[in-house]
Amino acid sequence: MTTPILAIPNFSEPFIIETDAFGFGTGAMLSQGNHPIAYFLKKLSMRMQKQSMYMREFYAIMKVLTKFRHYLLGHKFIIKID
Numbered sequence: 001m002t003t004p005i006l007a008i009p010n011f012s013e014p015f016i017i018e019t020d021a022f023g024f025g026t027g028a029m030l031s032q033g034n035h036p037i038a039y040f041l042k043k044l045s046m047r048m049q050k051q052s053m054y055m056r057e058f059y060a061i062m063k064v065l066t067k068f069r070h071y072l073l074g075h076k077f078i079i080k081i082d
Contacts, residue, residue: 007035014076019064021056024049028064030071040067057081 009015010032019028021044028040042063048056061079065072 007032007037009037009071011075014078015068015071016078016080017061017064017068018080019057019060020082021053021060026056026060026063028060028067030064030068037071038068040064 013032015037016031016033017028018031019026025041025043027042029036030038030040040063042060044056044059048059051059061081
């Protein structure tokens with residue numbers, strides 16, 4: 001097994017955020033091109049697990065924007081959801 005290598009961010013290039021909400025949690029990856037910079041995973045509360053998929057996806061976006069705000073403030077970024 002190889003260890004994943006995280007890239008150092010280039011603040012002159014746009015960031016890409018990919019989010020996914022699933023039954024019991026949310027996940028996200030911050031990257032530039034094909035190079036991951038950071039990952040995020042959060043377990044959902046029982047109350048949030050009962051919400052619609054749209055609400056869980058929106059919640060994932062809100063959480064990841066908060067988590068990665070130090071990378072994103074003042075820089076261009078793209079959000080991709082499934």
